[in-house]
Amino acid sequence: MHALSAIGRFHGLEHHFGLRVYFEDTDLTGVVYHANYLRYMERARSDMLLAAGVDQRTTFESGEGAYALRSIHLDYRAPARLGEELIVVSRLMAMRAAAVVIQQRVMRDETIVAQGEVEAAFVSPTGRPRRQPAAWIAAFEPLLWKGN
8 A cells, every 4th residue: 555645635536534443433343344345435536625725624614615415326236344444436427517526435555445426516515505606616627437
């Protein structure tokens, strides 16, 4: 496994975010507790956006809005265990005026441990859907996955 920066980095159109499984991530058997995969993916998505130049905090604090998860689908494929090094691979699959779809895979070497897809909608401070900031769309366009 190669070293990653604190926010991961892009390899082509895919963002790679490294992490290690700690004791607090596991259940009694030393296997990652199922809900922690959602946490891993959330951290990876947040850092993917940051690496792409999207500043969610500033946008939220300025009153424009923020992302809210609209849907999530998650499949568990293999257990991850205490002490293992994992990489969350994220790719932007679709972009609409007010939402993005991001596909993610939690990997141990070449093994898919879990995979999922989320749709995040951009919402106003009152929770109503609204167009994403133009700067975000410009940052995302070159990262949009075009392969199958």
